Amino acid sequence: MLKYKYNPIILMVSRVVSPFIMLFALYVIFHGHYSPGGGFQGGTLLAASLLLIRLAAGSEIAQLQFRSVLGTPLGSLGVLIYFGAGFTALLFGGQFLNYGFLPVAGLTAAELRSLGILMVEIGVGLAVMAILVAIYDDLLEGYQDD
Amino acid sequence: MIDFILGHYVYWAIIALLIIGLYGMIFKNNLAKKLIGMTIFQVAIIMFYVASASKWAATVPVLDTALGAAEAAKYISPLQHCLMLTAIVVGVATSGVAFALVISIFRTYKTLTESVLLERMKSS
């Protein structure tokens, strides 16, 4: 593994670009259910924005942006959001993932399905982001870069 | 005959990728190269499904205000694309597990070349 060298251009550009990647990723997640995009694609972009800082500035400074210990619990939380959306539909009389039965007042069945898919996409995006960053951190455990 | 070969050029390219992937998995000595071969093999199968979904003179399966929803034949088939999203995620997860195993092997035996690895396994 190459030793980390301080490079001002890479550091500056990464710090400026990373929030914009996150914004674009949120756009991709929220437009997933009726145009190209979706949970997995947006989650990968979110992970890319975090991994950019990990590669540019080193793992220690990158902890200020996203702490490594949050990886697996956030991944579990994302999948539990997905599971919760489906299970709520099951508890209220429908089958698993039948969003027409979600207990939100005042929406037609089509709008309820749209809302259900959106919740699933958000859960998936969160899970994918956390797990991809966790894979990167685990593969690099034990390497010093200063 | 020439018509058949030229008309199916996509599938010939996919077959070539499949063969390259299998060649990498079987004949390469380094474990990381075997993984690259496996990834190429999986990507070739993804390409196969996506290629089978396309149609002449059809547009992306996003609702177009000009066309409307009635003419389903003017959109390409979206089912294979959705199936391949799942397959891509499966490929990512498999690569993650594979790289973790490769790093574990490297830490134990300090080599990734298969012939040297087999010798060190026999002697340890």
Add this chain to the structure above:
Amino acid sequence: MIINNSPALAPLLLLAAAISIPVLALLSKRLAYLTAIATSLVATAVSVLNLWRVWESGPLRYHFGGWTPPIGIEYVVDPLSAFVALVVNAVALVVLWHAMGLADEEIAGRAVPYYSLVLLLLCGANGMILTGDLFNLYVFLEIFSLACYGLIGIGEKQAAVASFRYLIMGTVGASFYLLGLGFIYIVTGSLNMADLRNILPLVYGNPAITAGLTLIVVGMGIKMAIFPLHGWLPDAYTYAPSTTSALIAPLGTKVAAYVIIRVLFYVFDAGYVSGALPMTDFIAWLAAIGIIYGSVLAIAQNEMKRMLAYSSVAQIGYIGLGIGMANPFGFIGAVLHIVNHAFMKGTLFLVAANLRKNSGHSDIARLDAAYRKKLPWSMAAFTLAALSMIGLPPTAGFFSKWYLALAAVDKGNWVFLAVILVSSLLNAVYFFRILERVYLLPPPAGEKEGEGFPLKSKTGAGLGLGEEKWGLMIPACVLSFCLLLLGIGNAGIVKGVIQRIIPIGM
């Protein structure tokens, strides 16, 4: 509500528990194991409920998301899938019970991800068995396989290499399945098993369908470890930790065999795959060679887990032979052998785990009569399982071999009958080798019988019999006692469950 949703409850609860374990373990590490075994118990109860419901009212269909098939994904619970799901969950429950005693030594410090992976493995197995949609089967197949690779890689030094080899071969197998499924989808336009059963007779002559079926059978054959696609199996079973071997050996290959049965006989027509397209003949001959190959190589092994791995290759050959003969007796023999082998291999690997925990090794050359005193109940369970593997009545193994022999006679194929009988003899050779050493060979001089107890347990568990803990001894005995029950009750299983679902066209 539980009753209406029971087909889907087992995989869903297993998935939710597998995901919650890393979160719960932040509170206490003990919760990981307790969640695992509680969820496994609930999954077994749901399987019993499903079997009872199918018994009363026929096959159940569960539509996910409310979408009707063939647009939506459905779970189909018919007698075959309910029964195999019950066997899988029951064996996994007993093995998880046994795992409590081993956790400190084998997987120290990694218990939380280990039990999470175990639950994901069970979720994948349940999903594969219950699903009625071919692509959904691929998704659960990959969940199951990835959990297997992780569980095997946690073992000894060479476990990572064994797991890597299994990963490459297993991914090739699953990719072949996906490619075959692609061919079938392009020709027929449907992924639902029941729908395909209606569409496929219209397109049987199409070479794409033949190619698709071949790829699916080869892909699942790699996961099932039919000869010559078994290369990953010996190393993977030997170097994995004891609980993993005891989980994957009874379950992994059986679920793949179930998928082949489902695709060959319930999606395609049984008459077509044995007549016009001789796929089943091919499987039968490869299985027959595998039986002899596995048995002969098992005799040559020195270490018990490796011997049991090659023995597994031979026993998978029996199931493949039953599938390949494609007549009602063969089908009954194959399904009965799936059940019997799960219990037999579970017992044998648990006893090997007890040996390793007690003496630190499981080499056959170092066994002698002192082990009869050290581990009396484990050796009794081993004896019962060995008699069942050889095929002595009234243990369970006799009846599945009996049905396979009847199938060979029915087909008029005397080679297969000879293979079954000769392999029983070979099984006897390698099991009696161990039984002779344990019960008849006096220990080396200088060590009287009864001495040399590793009296590590101070709680007096085991009533002075020398066994280390109740928690290691009782699961092995429970599984071996079930072999007696399965043997005596096999007529009930055949009449009540298997004969209801003999595929049409046999």
